[in-house]
Amino acid sequence: DSGVTQTPKHLITATGQRVTLRCSPRSGDLSVYWYQQSLDQGLQFLIQYYNGEERAKGNILERFSAQQFPDLHSELNLSSLELGDSALYFCASSVAGARQETQYFGPGTRLLVL
C-alpha cells in the first residue's frame, strides 16, 4: 500500500458525461501528479500540483481540469467524455515535488466510457 488513495476504483459512464476522480496524497506529501494509462498512448503525465498551485502541465486535454484543495487532496474533472477517454487514471504524490524524489502511485481509477 503506497498510502495514496483514489476513488472511485471503477467508473462506467456514457459519452458526453462528466466525471470527477478524487485523490488523497500520502500524509505529508505536498505534490500531486495525475497520469493516464491508455492502450494506445501508454502511461502519460497529465498535470502536477504543488501545495494548491499548478506546477506543470503535460498532455492534458482542454476538456480535462484538475485542482488541489487546501487539505491537499486533488480532483481530476473529465467532461464531454469520449470513447477514447476510457483509461486507467493514476494519481501519484511526492513530498515536495522536487525532481530527486520518489513518486508514489495510487491504485488508479478505471474509467470506461460507453
Add this chain to the structure above:
Amino acid sequence: GIQVEQSPPDLILQEGANSTLRCNFSDSVNNLQWFHQNPWGQLINLFYIPSGTKQNGRLSATTVATERYSLLYISSSQTTDSGVYFCAGLETSGSRLTFGEGTQLTVNP
C-alpha cells in the same frame, strides 16, 4: 522531452529462472524509477535509482547514469512476479515522469 526505451517487450520464464530487464533513456535524468504493474493494474514502486545499485530481496537494480541505462534483475522468479515492469525517467528540467512501454513478464509454474 526524454525518450525511454525498454527491452525486451515480452519475456516468458519458468519459475526459478533469472532475468534482466533493460531501460535506455535518451538524455540525462535526475530521477529513475522502476515499477511493477500487477495483473490488477496496480503500479507498485520497486526502486528509486537515479544512479548506483540497490537490492530488495530477489530484485536488484543498477543505473549507470553516464551511459544512460538502467537494469532490473529478477532472481529465482515466482509466478507472482508476472505483470508489466515499467521504468520511468524524469528529465533534468522537468517534474514529469516519462514512462517506457514496459516489459510484459510471464512466469510459468
